[in-house]
Amino acid sequence: MILNRRAETGNQVMVFSFLFFLVIIAGSIALGLGLFFGEPYDVRQSEAQVLALQIKDCVLDHEVDWSRDDAFFTTCRFDRAVLEEDFLVKVHREFVIVGGTLGKVEEDVVRIGSNFESCDFVGKNEHFAQCAQTSFVKGGSGGEEFEVLVGSLHQARRKRV
């Protein structure tokens, strides 16, 4: 069987330019809609502030057993999976051991996520986490000092029904 393949390669290569034009058109429409409707409703800052205060209230009101891995989540009633997926959370604790050996203990009792440096860029790049910070003392003067840093990267998701 003899096949006529003259000029077929050129014809086939045209599919790339066709797809390129489709991508350009789709991108233009999406960009136009984005400009028309504006940015998504952003609750990251308020969410981070509320969560930081909830952590503070929980630590002050409850005795959290920091030696247990899940104690923070169960005692404060936070969903671990959601926090790990969309948030940065750091709870830093400092306290002084009084007794035989006097010493200061510093530790991160909760650390979810790693890119806490992105909190320093608040106001410079809106795509970084929106953060909130609070510090407090539990047990009066000489008690445990806590610093809570919360960052939110939380976005809504579109799902197929």
Place this chain on the structure above:
Amino acid sequence: MNRKGVGGIMADQVIYLLLLAVFVALMWGFLRQQQSGAVVWEDYYVKEIAQAVNAAEPGDVLRLDVHTATEVAQKNHVPDLQQIFFFDQETQEVCGQFSLGDRTCFAYVNDVKVAWRIDLGARSGKNVLVLEVGV
């Protein structure tokens, strides 16, 4: 006249037309959803509801005005207004669907279970979303 290879060229054109048809269908669906404003309202409502759930304690009953959401859903021919909100207890998400198509979901941090219903015309003719927060 040499007509060898014409079948191959026709097949190419059919592939182009199919690709174009798929593209137009996808863009049409996407534009229809955007045009109604449903996606923007879904985004707004699910985030506000998630904030309310985050601040709630087990035993609380929350009543939220969702009248605009029901109006948008009605305009977009959603058949059952009770279905415009959905709480996924597995993933801890509240979802909104104000048009036929995809839904928008947003997770809440508070580890609680939420039972929900929409009371139509419950408060001065406004539609209200009632949330019962439990453990």
